Amino acid sequence: MIVKLSTRRRMITAGVAFFAVALLLVELYPIVITLLNGFRRDIVILSGQKFAFSQLTTASYMLVFKNRQMMKAMGNSIVVGLGSTALSVGVGAMAAYGISRFRFRERNALAYSFLVFRMLPQMSLVVALYLMFRAIGLRDTLFGIMLAHSSFNVPYVIWMLIPFFSAVDKSYEEAAMVDGCTRWTLFRLIFLPLVAPGLVVAAVFAFINSWNEFLYALILTGVNARTAPVAISSLIGGDTLTWGQMCAASTVMLTPVFIFTLAMQKFLIRGVAAGGVKG
Template sequence: MAVTPSDADPGVFTAATGTKRRIANRSVIWQVVLLLAIMLVCVFPFYWMVTTSLKTQIVALEAPPVWIFEPTLDNYREALFEDGVLRTLINSLIIAVCTTGLALLLGVPAAFALARFEFRGKKDLWFWFITNRMVSPIVLALPFFLIARNLGLLDKHITLILIYLTFNLPIVIWIVTDQFRGIPYDLDEAARLEGASQFTIMRKICLPLAMPGVAVSAIFAFIFSWNELMFGLILTRSEAKTAPAMAVSFMEGYNLPYGKIMATSTLIVIPVLIFALIASKQLVRGLTMGAVK
């Protein structure tokens, strides 16, 4: 079925003779093989993560590894309810949702201003936002740790919510500015002639039209915050411990609970995957900050 070239294939038009058709067929077969190989390489580590999470410790430590075994959900049950992974997942969720919300609250008006007004220092502002995307988190982690310690903010949700703004706010401003720019200015103009304030114009006219961009930026902010490890590791201990930090703390000791580690990993990755697949069309644009559309 998939081997037949579609009508869009220019090869079909030129393949008048039998040889040419054979060449075309062979190249289609190659294409199918390559596509399947790409998929296999991308998906296999996932397959291995999920299957390992369904193995008992004894099965997981078999050498060479077994591919067929009786799956069990014990790792999930133990990790979630006995080791406290559930709480760290809830912490991660609270932190990711709050920081995303805050980033939208601060970022959307700023994006509107960047898209609609001319003002001095706009270029510098832009530069500052991009630089934030590229700075290594360790640069901020050192001073933030000392400040949080002095203010008694270690191991508090609010600390991570705030520090995640350093990468969430730029990404929101980025994507939403781009989206606002795409909205015709005539709409603003018409509303202003009727006496609407800039704030009303943003809220009532532009924001509804910019919703796709807002949603995508929210997904990005959520994914980045949910995935983050370093700040979580340095700035939390137990109360506000995030799920990735929890997964790492399983790595201590000699006999590692591999099944449980993979179960926790699966629980961390699943929500990200769902969101990433929803936003898959915008992924490149978001990751390059709009440089590649």
């Protein structure tokens, strides 16, 4: 009886594993296509040839790396991502500290409104941002798009960091207060090092949010500050069908995201539940 039961269990487990692998193949197929097509020539892709290892070449990558506009857009993406991340984590850490280590009447309302702000659709803001940025000369500037990305990253970072700040034992701050530390010194010298892991997690997710973002970049930037997602989308459309280059450039963009994703499994759920990773 026991033997039978365990055989049955094993069969179920094998069935589940089979199902899981099938599911995985479906989910990974479009990703694999993108990765492979980056190593095939446009002409090979457009002629509909079956995949063969002999087709593999880095020609599309070379074209992407030689494409000035694409390289500039990728550079912009890095600058905007880092800038928006630095701004959001700096400002967000202060606010998260303010919310979690002080008691004041509007505390809950403030924390919850940051969360609601994170969930507002970009389309509701972008028209107004466009008019505002055009009026004050921020349209098509790196600072402008950085600021726009902070509209979702600041609330996001605050909500991510609150639990990290709350977890710090109060004996630390009591001891420091007795020593005559100001709140600012306390924040800088005691809290920031203690929540450093949280800062890293929040920074990674904030960077990915900015890195993947498309709508603000599409509307608020032009030739100067255009970021990579917009540049990639312009590789396809009308008579331009450079699928190979599109996939090569996409692979370059996807690589850091996938590395972070796989490395940060433990934090993924909180990362997405705080408002989703979304363009």
